[in-house]
Amino acid sequence: MTTVLGLIGSARKWGNSEVLARQALLGAQEAGAKTDLLRLSDLHIEPCLGCMRCAIKRVPCPLDDDMPALIERLRAADAAILAAPTYILGPPGAVKLALDRMLMMIPYLDELAQQPKPGLALSVSGLSPWRGVALPFLITFLQGFGFTRINSLACYTPGPGEVLLDDALMARVHDLGRQLVQGPTISPPAANVCPVCHSDFFTLSADRATCPMCGLQARIESTADGIRLAFEDPTGYEGHWTPRGMRQFVEEWIIPSGQRFLAHRHEIKARRARLEF
Ligand SMILES: Cc1cc2nc3c(=O)[nH]c(=O)nc-3n(C[C@H](O)[C@H](O)[C@H](O)COP(=O)(O)O)c2cc1C
Structure with missing residues (x-):
């Protein structure tokens, strides 16, 4: 039977993230x-020491906390949901603390490459213009921990649990949960959104835009309807945080x-x- 692990990135009990994860x-x-x-906020997760022992020496992390247990839960899951609020334009600290320890996945890169698992990222912000960069970080979290077939949704609702009043959104999220098990798991990307990691912020140079999360590039085109980002073909593209991308990062950058x-x-x-x- 498929096991789906839901992760809540908010410490607010019965907040919008929890409601969306449960839905x-x-x-x-x-x-x-x-x-x-x-x-995630119920776990004891220490800040990464930056010692690189996990990446270079391939020995267990010296920190004594819940990170190994979290990794085991993630490895045991066939699919994962991460629902979290936007806090000051980014992901909340509990999400980032765990994400910063992602190099602990290096011993499992072969395992991850063999079975690409589906993941669903649900970000909830108060207001769309204040959404910042939280959602791409939630997607990076899922990718880094082995869930590379990603679907995602940005939701907007401020008050605790207020999302329960939005029937259309609740139905959509219910369906995204069903799709994690039955497929299809990937929605077609929206215009000018990175098709690999769903980021909508880019670094620009000359006529190119680069997704800072996964490195995918696009040509910036001017059309009658405005700017269009013509992305490279993402088929088979190995972003920064796929198992192959991470192996390259370790071998070409961390070890040297x-x-x-x-x-x-x-x-x-x-x-x-x-x-x-
Ligand atoms: C400390 C804090 C910072 C926040 N920062 C932002 C922000 O930068 N942008 C935004 O759109 N909403 C922001 N919000 C609103 C939350 O994202 C929003 O209320 C969300 O629904 C909270 O989800 P939760 O109920 O799962 O905790 C912030 C809320 C808090 C408490």
């Missing part, structure tokens, strides 16, 4: 899945940066002496 899980249950629910540090560590220590006050 999507209900859709998954009605499609025959076994479901499980976890509030460790070797460079080791080669220069005495010089670095000597140069820092005058800053040790």
Whole structure:
């Protein structure tokens, strides 16, 4: 039986994120899945130390917290839902704390590459113009923990649990939960939204736009209706946080940066002496 894990990124009990996560899980249950629910803020997750031991030496993280247990729950799930609010234009701290520890997935990259799993990201913000960059981070979270066939929805509603009053949205989210189990899991991307990670913010240079989340590029075209981003063909594209993208990141960037540090560590220590006050 398919197991769907719902993650809540808000500490607000019965807030909009929790309601949306439960509604999507209900859709998954009605499609025959076994479901499980976890509030990230109930976990004890320490900030990443940046020691890189997990990536370079492939040894367990030295921090003693709930991160290994969370990873086991994520590995055991066939699909995942992450619902979280926008806090000051980005994801809430509980989501980012866990996301920052994502390099702990490196030992499992082969496993993740073998079975691309579906994920559903639900962001809830007070107001659309204030939505910031929360949703792309929720998608990155899911991708980084092995859920690379992503669907997503940005929702707008401020008061605690107020989303329950929006019947159309609740029906949509129920259906997205069902789709996680029965498919299709991917909605066609909206115009000018990255088709890989659903980001709608870009870095611009000359006539190119680059998605900062996954690296996909688009040509900026001017049409009678305004600007159009003509994306590279995303079929088979391995973004930054897919298993292959992460392996490349580790082999081409993290490991050489460790070797460079080791080669220069005495010089670095000597140069820092005058800053040790
Ligand atoms: C500390 C804090 C910061 C917030 N920042 C934003 C923001 O930057 N943009 C926005 O649209 N809404 C913002 N909101 C509104 C929440 O995203 C919104 O109320 C959401 O429905 C909360 O979800 P929850 O009930 O699951 O906690 C903020 C709310 C709080 C408490």
